[in-house]
Amino acid sequence: MTVKLQMLGTGSAFAKRYANNNGIISTSNTKLFIDCGITAPLALHQLGLTFDQLDGVIITHLHGDHVGGLEEYGFQMMFRYKRKPKLYIATTLVEPLWENTLKGGMSQPGLECLEDVFDVHPLEPDTNYAIDDELSIRLIQTPHIPDKSSYSLLVNETFFYSADMRFQPQLLEQLVQQGVTSIWHDCQLVGAGEVHATITELLSLPPSIQSRVSLMHYGDERSEWEGRTGLMPFIEPHHVYTIDS
Ligand SMILES: O=c1ccn([C@@H]2O[C@@H]3COP(=O)(O)O[C@H]3[C@H]2O)c(=O)[nH]1
Numbered sequence: 475m476t477v478k479l480q481m482l483g484t485g486s487a488f489a490k491r492y493a494n495n496n497g498i499i500s501t502s503n504t505k506l507f508i509d510c511g512i513t514a515p516l517a518l519h520q521l522g523l524t525f526d527q528l529d530g531v532i533i534t535h536l537h538g539d540h541v542g543g544l545e546e547y548g549f550q551m552m553f554r555y556k557r558k559p560k561l562y563i564a565t566t567l568v569e570p571l572w573e574n575t576l577k578g579g580m581s582q583p584g585l586e587c588l589e590d591v592f593d594v595h596p597l598e599p600d601t602n603y604a605i606d607d608e609l610s611i612r613l614i615q616t617p618h619i620p621d622k623s624s625y626s627l628l629v630n631e632t633f634f635y636s637a638d639m640r641f642q643p644q645l646l647e648q649l650v651q652q653g654v655t656s657i658w659h660d661c662q663l664v665g666a667g668e669v670h671a672t673i674t675e676l677l678s679l680p681p682s683i684q685s686r687v688s689l690m691h692y693g694d695e696r697s698e699w700e701g702r703t704g705l706m707p708f709i710e711p712h713h714v715y716t717i718d719s
């Protein structure tokens with residue numbers, strides 16, 4: 475049983491050298507986007523893939539670098555490939571994704587709600603969902619922007635994907651105690667970490683945690699930080715990682 479994760483991009487929302495921090499998680503049966511941001515359609519094309527080669531998408535929160543590609547994804551699947559993609563998303567985000575993000579561009583006669591475009595699978599947090607025999611996903615609500623719901627992903631109980639979150643050392647400690655062996659964490663390299671964990675904060679983690687952390691969602695200044703990130707390597711865009719075996 476092998477789950478693979480390939481990042482379409484590993485950049486922060488404002489990065490220009492790296493595409494948005496979106497991934498493709500795959501098993502032998504299923505291929506899903508993890509988020510589908512503004513740069514996802516072009517990044518997918520640059521990898522030589524098309525939207526119909528994926529089964530659907532898991533959404534973590536409603537920022538453009540995570541959902542800005544969904545209009546093109548939905549329209550391509552509807553008009554080019556004639557199939558509704560699966561959409562795994564927190565129950566709390568179903569209505570706002572349509573009303574606040576997609577409705578302006580997508581609504582037209584026959585397209586009046588999210589379910590008209592996607593095969594919507596609402597997820598409750600802290601609950602494991604078997605996507606297929608090899609892949610289970612649990613949403614964990616984590617702090618990012620005040621009063622705005624945002625979720626991290628726990629995959630097969632062993633792999634934690636922060637998506638966008640502020641520094642939560644106790645959560646990371648608890649996850650490792652519960653058997654998490656790998657943590658992919660967003661990382662702000664410059665400035666104060668108001669909505670993301672900073673590299674300074676992540677460097678304060680003990681070696682027992684740091685040794686399990688890899689860094690993603692970083693800015694264009696990554697090259698200045700090579701060799702200065704403690705035990706935490708940068709995730710490479712496009713590299714295919716095995717995250718569970
Ligand atoms: O209160 C706020 C809200 C947003 N922002 C910036 O906008 C970006 C939106 O995408 P992101 O969540 O990947 O990163 C965010 C930050 O870079 C911020 O600095 N403070």
Ligand SMILES: [Zn+2]
Pocket residue numbers: 486487495537539540638691
């Ligand atoms: Zn982001």
Ligand SMILES: [Zn+2]
Pocket residue numbers: 535537618638
């Ligand atoms: Zn965000």
